[in-house]
C-alpha cells in the first residue's frame with residue numbers, strides 16, 4: 001500500500017552538523033555507479049524493490065528525462081575520504097504536472113551500514129534548501145506502508161501522512 005507524506009518548508013534549513021559526511025550534487029556519469037551501489041544495497045530484499053538496477057536503468061530514470069536536474073541529485077560522502085563508497089543519495093523532482101509550489105522527493109536512500117548516523121537528515125536538509133530556493137515549499141513523498149523505517153524517518157523530520 002502506498003503512503004503519501006508531505007511537509008511545508010517554512011524557512012531555508014541549515015545543514016545539520018555531521019562530522020562524518022558531506023553532501024554534494026551530481027558531477028558526471030561516474031556518479032551513476034555510486035548511485036546504483038547505494039540504491040541496490042539500500043533496497044536489497046525489500047518488498048516491491050524489484051531487481052538490482054544497472055546503468056541502463058540510471059539513464060532511463062534520470063539522464064533521459066527532460067526534467068531531471070543534476071543539481072537536484074545529491075550524494076553523501078565520507079568527509080575523511082577513508083570510505084570510498086557513497087553513504088547515501090537523494091533526488092528531488094518537479095515536472096509539468098507538478099503544482100508550482102510543490103516538489104517531490106523521488107529517491108532518498110542510505111546504505112544499510114551507514115544508516116542511523118544522520119545521513120538521511122543531511123540529505124533531506126539539502127533537498128529542503130533546494131526546494132526553498134526554487135520556491136517549491138511543499139515537499140511530497142510516496143513510500144510504502146511496509147517501509148516502516150522510511151515512515152518513521154519522515155515523521156521524525158516533520159512530515160505528516162497525506163497530501164497537502
Ligand SMILES: CC(C)(COP(=O)(O)OP(=O)(O)OC[C@H]1O[C@@H](n2cnc3c(N)ncnc32)[C@H](O)[C@@H]1OP(=O)(O)O)[C@@H](O)C(=O)NCCC(=O)NCCS
Nearest residue numbers: 108109110115116117118119120121143149150152153156
Ligand atoms: C529511511 C532512511 C533514508 C533513513 O536514513 P538514515 O540515514 O538512517 O536516517 P537518520 O540517521 O538521519 O535518522 C533520523 C531519525 O529518523 C528516525 N529513523 C531513521 N531510521 C529509522 C528506523 N529504521 N526506525 C525508526 N526510526 C528511524 C529516527 O528518529 C532517527 O533519529 P535517531 O537515529 O537519532 O533515533 C534509510 O533507513 C533508508 O535508506 N532506508 C531504505 C530505503 C528507504 O526506505 N528510503 C526511503 C524511501 S522513500
